[in-house]
Amino acid sequence: MKPIEKAIKTHALTKGEIITLLNIQDASLLYEAADRVRRESVGDGVHLRGLIEISTVCKQNCLYCGLRRDNKKIFRSRMTPKEIINHAQAAAKAGYMTIVLQGGEEDGFGADKMAGVIKGIKRLGLAVTLSLGEKSFEEYSLYRQAGADRYLLRIETTDKTLYEKLDPGMSFENRLRCLKDLGRLGYEVGSGFMVGLPGQSVDSIADDILFLKALPAHMAGIGPFIANPDTPLANCGKDNFDLSLKAMAVIRLLMPNINIPATTAMETLRPDGRFTALKSGANVIMPNVGGDMSEYYRLYPGKAKAGEVKEYRAELEKKLKAIGRFIDEGPGISKAYIAEDKK
Numbered sequence: 001m002k003p004i005e006k007a008i009k010t011h012a013l014t015k016g017e018i019i020t021l022l023n024i025q026d027a028s029l030l031y032e033a034a035d036r037v038r039r040e041s042v043g044d045g046v047h048l049r050g051l052i053e054i055s056t057v058c059k060q061n062c063l064y065c066g067l068r069r070d071n072k073k074i075f076r077s078r079m080t081p082k083e084i085i086n087h088a089q090a091a092a093k094a095g096y097m098t099i100v101l102q103g104g105e106e107d108g109f110g111a112d113k114m115a116g117v118i119k120g121i122k123r124l125g126l127a128v129t130l131s132l133g134e135k136s137f138e139e140y141s142l143y144r145q146a147g148a149d150r151y152l153l154r155i156e157t158t159d160k161t162l163y164e165k166l167d168p169g170m171s172f173e174n175r176l177r178c179l180k181d182l183g184r185l186g187y188e189v190g191s192g193f194m195v196g197l198p199g200q201s202v203d204s205i206a207d208d209i210l211f212l213k214a215l216p217a218h219m220a221g222i223g224p225f226i227a228n229p230d231t232p233l234a235n236c237g238k239d240n241f242d243l244s245l246k247a248m249a250v251i252r253l254l255m256p257n258i259n260i261p262a263t264t265a266m267e268t269l270r271p272d273g274r275f276t277a278l279k280s281g282a283n284v285i286m287p288n289v290g291g292d293m294s295e296y297y298r299l300y301p302g303k304a305k306a307g308e309v310k311e312y313r314a315e316l317e318k319k320l321k322a323i324g325r326f327i328d329e330g331p332g333i334s335k336a337y338i339a340e341d342k343k
């Protein structure tokens, strides 16, 4: 049986078969298959997550990231709890059901204050997703008790040597510990990886895909690596869109019930990148609802903008309709998570 047919039937592939799919020249059949599996498994609804980038301060120094502490060209800023809640309130009014709080890895908020912010957003009736990096078990636990529903922590790459080279001072084992802790605490866990990192092989991307399946991730975000001119990897740029899209489509075939975002980085590389992703297995979009902070939150250059919260949502609704999709009005819980019966 050919790998695509096998994946549609069994949702399982060997590492060799995944590598074959990542290497195919014309991937149109792969994208069609991923779109079909997406439709049959999670339907035509697209979940919107309102993204609030709460801080551009980071104590880490990842070589690929514009927020790295050694980057002196970035404006560092941190929202106040009140500002965060206000943005969440505006998003709720515009019809968003989930808020994602994303920021550099830092301790400036203080755990108790952050727990207060989570409680404040929960009072608005919204689901809360956090993307705040590596924390202790106790801090993850505090946020969970405060009401946080989901946590996003990408593994970035499962190649330990490459990971520790690109994220100096960080340990691969601690990354794994964090993901394990999040699962133990009952979070809906989102993970993912970057595609096209200098020194990363297709073989290694196949390992990344199998890692997400084994975790298991309830959501998987695949980000094409985009070289940021203010980082040590400034000159390592190449177009990683196609390989990222193939990796994403393979993930949909292997993990039919998870949520897969059409990432902003994809939109940055292609004018309609997010819609191409939605037609190749993705079912989530994370528009920015955090106002001006997104101007400074430059993980990579040329980041696609979302515009005004209400208007952008209306515009999205129209565009989704044109491709036979619609905005799902529910909280967007991953079907894979529901199947584990953790709630």
Ligand code: SF4
Pocket (backbone or CB within 6 Å): 058, 059, 060, 061, 062, 065, 066, 067, 068, 069, 103, 104, 105, 133
């Ligand atoms: S990738 Fe995350 S942890 Fe690393 S520098 Fe950027 S914001 Fe900080």
